[in-house]
Amino acid sequence: MRPALLDALSAIVGPRWVRHRKAELTTYAMDGLPTHESLPGAVVMPANRTEVVAVVRLLQLLQVPFVARGAGTGLSGGAVAGPETVLLTLTRMNRILRVDPAARRAVIQPGVVNARLSEAIAPLGLQYVPDPSSQAACTVGGNVAENAGGPHCLKYGVTTNHIVELEVVLPDASVVRLGSPQGDPWGPDLVGLFVGSEGMFGIATEITVRLEPIPAAVRTLLADFPSVRSASEAVSAIIASGVVPAALEMMDQACVQAVEASIYAAGYPTDAAAVLLAEVDGTPEQVEAEAALVEGVLRSHGARDVRSASSAADRARLWQGRKKAFGAMGRIAPNLAVQDAVVPRSALPDILDRIGEIRRRHGLSISNVFHAGDGNLHPNISFDRRDPALADRVREASKEIMAACVAAGGSITGEHGVGNDKMGYMPWIFDAETLGAMQAVRRVFDPDERCNPGKMLPVRSCREWRATPAVREAAL
Amino acid sequence: MIFARLRALLGPAAVDRDPDNVPRVTPASTDAIALVCRLACDEGWKIRVEGLASWLPPDAPADLALSTRALDEIVSVSPADLVATVQAGAPLDAIRRRLAEHGMWLAMDPPGRPDRTLGSVIATGTSGPLRHGFGPVRDQILGCTVVTGDGRIVKPGARVVKNVAGYDLTKLHVGGFGAFGILTEAHLRLRALPRADVTLVSRGSRDALSAAARDLLEARIAPAALELASPELAAESEWILAARFLGVDAAVQADVRRLPTETDAVWEQLPADRTAGFWALLARGSLGGPITFRLGVLADGLDDALDLLAHDLDAGLIAAGAASGTLRWTGEAPVERLRAVRRAAAAREIPMTLERAPWSVRRALGHFGAYREGLGHLVDRLRDTFDPKQSLRVALEGSEKSEK
Numbered sequence: 001m002r003p004a005l006l007d008a009l010s011a012i013v014g015p016r017w018v019r020h021r022k023a024e025l026t027t028y029a030m031d032g033l034p035t036h037e038s039l040p041g042a043v044v045m046p047a048n049r050t051e052v053v054a055v056v057r058l059l060q061l062l063q064v065p066f067v068a069r070g071a072g073t074g075l076s077g078g079a080v081a082g083p084e085t086v087l088l089t090l091t092r093m094n095r096i097l098r099v100d101p102a103a104r105r106a107v108i109q110p111g112v113v114n115a116r117l118s119e120a121i122a123p124l125g126l127q128y129v130p131d132p133s134s135q136a137a138c139t140v141g142g143n144v145a146e147n148a149g150g151p152h153c154l155k156y157g158v159t160t161n162h163i164v165e166l167e168v169v170l171p172d173a174s175v176v177r178l179g180s181p182q183g184d185p186w187g188p189d190l191v192g193l194f195v196g197s198e199g200m201f202g203i204a205t206e207i208t209v210r211l212e213p214i215p216a217a218v219r220t221l222l223a224d225f226p227s228v229r230s231a232s233e234a235v236s237a238i239i240a241s242g243v244v245p246a247a248l249e250m251m252d253q254a255c256v257q258a259v260e261a262s263i264y265a266a267g268y269p270t271d272a273a274a275v276l277l278a279e280v281d282g283t284p285e286q287v288e289a290e291a292a293l294v295e296g297v298l299r300s301h302g303a304r305d306v307r308s309a310s311s312a313a314d315r316a317r318l319w320q321g322r323k324k325a326f327g328a329m330g331r332i333a334p335n336l337a338v339q340d341a342v343v344p345r346s347a348l349p350d351i352l353d354r355i356g357e358i359r360r361r362h363g364l365s366i367s368n369v370f371h372a373g374d375g376n377l378h379p380n381i382s383f384d385r386r387d388p389a390l391a392d393r394v395r396e397a398s399k400e401i402m403a404a405c406v407a408a409g410g411s412i413t414g415e416h417g418v419g420n421d422k423m424g425y426m427p428w429i430f431d432a433e434t435l436g437a438m439q440a441v442r443r444v445f446d447p448d449e450r451c452n453p454g455k456m457l458p459v460r461s462c463r464e465w466r467a468t469p470a471v472r473e474a475a476l
Numbered sequence: 477m478i479f480a481r482l483r484a485l486l487g488p489a490a491v492d493r494d495p496d497n498v499p500r501v502t503p504a505s506t507d508a509i510a511l512v513c514r515l516a517c518d519e520g521w522k523i524r525v526e527g528l529a530s531w532l533p534p535d536a537p538a539d540l541a542l543s544t545r546a547l548d549e550i551v552s553v554s555p556a557d558l559v560a561t562v563q564a565g566a567p568l569d570a571i572r573r574r575l576a577e578h579g580m581w582l583a584m585d586p587p588g589r590p591d592r593t594l595g596s597v598i599a600t601g602t603s604g605p606l607r608h609g610f611g612p613v614r615d616q617i618l619g620c621t622v623v624t625g626d627g628r629i630v631k632p633g634a635r636v637v638k639n640v641a642g643y644d645l646t647k648l649h650v651g652g653f654g655a656f657g658i659l660t661e662a663h664l665r666l667r668a669l670p671r672a673d674v675t676l677v678s679r680g681s682r683d684a685l686s687a688a689a690r691d692l693l694e695a696r697i698a699p700a701a702l703e704l705a706s707p708e709l710a711a712e713s714e715w716i717l718a719a720r721f722l723g724v725d726a727a728v729q730a731d732v733r734r735l736p737t738e739t740d741a742v743w744e745q746l747p748a749d750r751t752a753g754f755w756a757l758l759a760r761g762s763l764g765g766p767i768t769f770r771l772g773v774l775a776d777g778l779d780d781a782l783d784l785l786a787h788d789l790d791a792g793l794i795a796a797g798a799a800s801g802t803l804r805w806t807g808e809a810p811v812e813r814l815r816a817v818r819r820a821a822a823a824r825e826i827p828m829t830l831e832r833a834p835w836s837v838r839r840a841l842g843h844f845g846a847y848r849e850g851l852g853h854l855v856d857r858l859r860d861t862f863d864p865k866q867s868l869r870v871a872l873e874g875s876e877k878s879e880k
Contacts, residue, residue, distance in 0.1 A: 146640065242669060
């Protein structure tokens with residue numbers, strides 16, 4: 001990076017909050033995905049909106065591209081920046097600005113850690129529902145960029161269903177407010193458009209979220225199954241019964257064994273082909289009735305055993321095993337390729353068979369831990385990236401898994417985003433016209449394409465959207 | 477000339493004239509709509525889109541009308557995946573009947589006729605009382621097919637319940653009033669039919685009922701709908717507050733038992749055979765005047781917003797979600813009065829959306845009126861992207877930009 005740029009950035013945020021030496025930048029070379037790596041040109045850490053605006057204005061003036069980043073826990077390479085790019089880390093903007101319990105709203109800065117928000121409002125009997133597995137570290141700003149999900153999104157919806165208003169710094173350094181605390185937009189639904197735009201439309205500097213009451217009662221059930229297929233069929237039967245569990249999570253044997261061998265051991269039966277974690281919540285009467293219903297379905301679909309968490313501590317332990325499953329796999333191999341795909345729920349049993357076949361053919365270690373209720377799969381491949389031949393096989397297997405999910409009518413990502421990891425898969429699910437529309441919308445917000453460049457949209461596959469009207473104008 | 481060109485393009489069966497003698501096309505496919513749009517864009521013709529012509533009234537000046545009525549197919553229903561794909565011209569009641577055959581249900585109860593087209597619900601973003609428990613229309617739409625003003629076909633989203641691939645362009649079309657293209661098909665999120673469906677009603681003064689609604693929320697009772705309706709709308713002598721509970725039987729019964737102990741109101745449970753009719757009556761009431769708008773209002777701002785309406789407008793048909801964020805008014809009022817309401821609402825940070833009105837009112841006020849600072853530029857450019865020649869006759873913004 002040019003020294004003049006570094007000086008100018010330092011003048012805005014103070015020299016302490018600008019990093020540019022190689023050793024300092026290494027921290028920012030990756031996000032949560034080990035397969036994409038690049039050092040940014042510089043890292044700048046603004047403390048507030050005024051500093052964000054000043055930094056973005058400077059970068060606009062110099063036409064320097066930039067990437068916004070929260071805690072860097074993303075799993076699609078979305079927060080990775082190239083050497084000509086400035087990384088804006090927003091973790092200093094971590095204040096909860098206002099909480100309005102009567103209206104069930106909170107206004108927060110983007111760097112607030114997901115779990116900390118729920119902790120802070122718990123005394124009011126309220127919670128922020130979307131709970132990605134990385135919630136102890138990830139920021140709500142990052143959740144907004146990726147439209148993050150989590151186990152409890154089955155009943156309550158993903159990030160986009162919980163964001164009502166955003167203050168956004170656009171790439172030209174102007175500031176706009178999208179949406180309203182009520183949830184109705186001033187005009188078209190630009191909040192809905194912004195959430196999940198992977199940091200390519202601008203930087204959210206203030207976020208108004210919807211809060212939900214903490215349910216009066218919760219029941220967590222653990223069921224173990226002799227086959228993955230019977231567990232998948234139980235999932236469909238629960239959904240068809242009319243009960244919407246708060247969460248419905250599945251782990252296959254490889255995943256269970258990894259968890260049980262780790263410090264996160266949750267007491268899952270290691271000889272089960274699959275375990276299901278089902279949670280119902282609501283009023284005590286509702287929980288009683290729904291738990292009985294769900295348990296009946298689990299048993300009639302071949303569960304060997306169904307047990308109910310006996311205490312809050314027991315429940316926390318059951319969930320810890322699920323939420324730390326990715327961490328537990330660290331014992332198996334140094335690296336983990338976390339995949340994220342969605343299939344129609346009814347395709348789950350077949351797709352899991354297919355993944356098993358791909359695993360055997362490539363001689364890989366794959367474990368499945370996933371949001372079964374949503375059909376959102378996470379086949380995770382453990383490997384050592386120092387072995388280039390193995391890394392190639394991992395890439396090939398990932399691609400085959402993704403192709404199988406798309407062929408089953410699914411999508412290439414349910415909650416991790418496209419980033420630079422899945423860009424190549426975009427033409428598998430969107431035609432050139434639709435990709436072109438996305439590219440054109442991106443240019444509405446970011447005409448110079450300087451905001452998180454090189455992510456999500458495989459530009460060569462996008463049909464050009466500007467040419468047609470322009471040519472017509474010329475012809476007139 | 478236009479008439480003949482359209483007939484040559486689509487065949488005579490798909491082209492007739494509306495009561496005002498404007499050529500009207502009724503294409504039977506997305507591709508056919510794309511052809512019409514491409515031609516209209518090239519020729520500089522203005523298109524007016526209509527379903528049943530009740531929410532986007534057929535009086536907007538245009539060179540041709542485009543009806544989605546031939547696009548009425550329920551393309552597929554996948555009960556196990558809780559997803560259905562439906563064309564935009566399909567009537568809601570037909571969709572509902574078809575889903576019920578599979579034990580499925582769509583959590584949408586928009587105002588208007590029971591046979592309203594899906595397209596009109598999505599284009600206007602009009603949610604009903606169930607917004608309280610299931611979220612607005614946007615939360616029920618997983619993806620769509622849209623034809624842009626210049627005839628391109630765009631297909632964002634997918635037939636799965638969870639998906640973050642690509643920008644969520646679908647959101648732009650929900651409540652976009654057709655400004656970003658003509659919706660031809662949508663993927664819908666379904667739910668299994670609830671096992672129990674119970675509605676209770678309380679009558680009384682507006683203030684007493686809104687206090688009862690607040691008490692109920694405070695007590696963490698969670699109905700699927702909690703709707704306050706004006707006497708004119710409910711066809712009763714007093715205001716009413718209606719609470720609808722959906723779910724497993726034991727849970728619904730427990731909530732019903734708690735209602736009288738947690739609120740000061742007197743509740744009457746509607747007999748099962750009257751429940752559907754009651755909600756349909758409230759929904760149809762929204763067509764009881766030429767103009768319908770909604771205000772975005774939170775639970776603690778409801779009384780204030782109702783006062784604002786009482787001050788600026790004659791009594792209208794009012795339905796308000798006590799905590800869902802929507803207050804809907806239907807009635808008759810001159811543009812100046814509506815402008816005054818919008819100004820007063822804006823001063824309270826309350827967005828106002830004109831959902832249904834004659835063209836003269838829509839043109840003057842716009843569906844959204846003036847946006848917040850800085851947004852007009854973005855919306856204009858989005859509109860240019862999807863409708864470069866402004867072929868689609870839509871008044872997003874009012875003809876005067878003097879308001880906030």
